[in-house]
Amino acid sequence: MSYENNLIETLVSVFTVENGNLKVLLLRKKTEPYKGYWIIPGNVLYNNETLKQNVLTVLDEKLGLPNILIEQCYTFSNLDRYPKKRVLAVSYFGLIDSQSVKLKKQERNNYECRWFDIYELPKLGYDHEKIITKTIKKVKMFLLDNRVLSYLFPSDFTLPELQRLYEQITNKKLDRRNFRKHMFNLNVLEETGYKNETGNGRPAKLYRFKNEINQDSKVEE
Amino acid sequence: MSYENNLIETLVSVFTVENGNLKVLLLRKKTEPYKGYWIIPGNVLYNNETLKQNVLTVLDEKLGLPNILIEQCYTFSNLDRYPKKRVLAVSYFGLIDSQSVKLKKQERNNYECRWFDIYELPKLGYDHEKIITKTIKKVKMFLLDNRVLSYLFPSDFTLPELQRLYEQITNKKLDRRNFRKHMFNLNVLEETGYKNETGNGRPAKLYRFKNEINQDSKVEE
DNA sequence: ACAAAAGTGTTGCCAGTACACCCATGA
């Protein structure tokens, strides 16, 4: 048996938060097999690039999302991933705030892509359902670390929004008052102005993360 | 540039605990390059095996340690890992208790291998220092989850031993009395008999983990 | 008897929880 000709692909799931809901970006496949199914964006790894370089290229050229936070997740090696070739998949996840997403929207026109709520995923091609399940699990773990939340909420946000994200991650209802107390005790938030938009009920105050937070670099090779 | 001929190797760092000290198993390399240096055990990935199968084979045939708990850690893809070929490394770690290690010692005679305290590592070949640093970091995280400690302490152990492991992982001195209270509150320990051995001072009681602990399977592909 | 290490109990504090009321807006 040979140990050559193992192909490697990267698969990068990009996450963002809209109104406190965690969303992931998927592509619609245009060709057989799995034509019409949704898949995680990715690419084949070439000989002269690292995984990280490859992923950043995918993000930049396919999705128009350069310079976002990425993190390696897991390497899948099942023999039946592809029908004829042997292809390993290294999965990554990326985080981006919804403001930046809107700005860069026009650059993604070449592909049919959509943000899906992580609890309302469509049928996925290949073994991507298994892969995204594991990735979502890791993203949740990752987000429970308060230091990285500022990647998803760099601009103004409300506390109820933040709370909704926490509730999604932990799958638990949280008490409004206790949640505030908790966040304020962390001493990483500061106020800005006001907000209306949603119209219903009393407007929520807007906050931002203080920049001083110790962002130990979590990105490595 | 080609995307074929990417080689893949696995590297598996096996950990155990002796007297509360976390140790890792390394091999001495017998051939150039890096002759005489210590390296993490591993193997090339073949076309017809998964990463997990490959790692289990390494553990069984090279190290005589079949059926231990393993967990994937990280995939390294730097271009300068090997001089001529392009080789990616998928690192794993394994956990085994020191009792089982002793029983299986004779099966490792083909290789020169040794257990190193994680704070007294020797010079490592290739980029294995970088890899083991990252692996140790992940193992520490992993071990802070109480549910997996029973893999390292299946047989009788003392509370001071357990405490030493915690202190190594967190790099903090812990209070003896508070540590006991904490462990007992978890309600996962039960007593057995007595112990002397070390001779000096009052003998410590021996404990074991109750088998009922909910060991959610943490091993997956 | 003494040194060395294991074992035990009490107290205070802080973070998390439970819970009821008031406030600002749109309809």
Add this chain to the structure above:
DNA sequence: TCATGGGTGTACTGGCAACACTTTTGT
């Protein structure tokens, strides 16, 4: 003025931290 959702204060509790003394062994 009412419905909707945001904002605030208080009391309780359980886990963690700080701390001093006793017990069992070997020498």
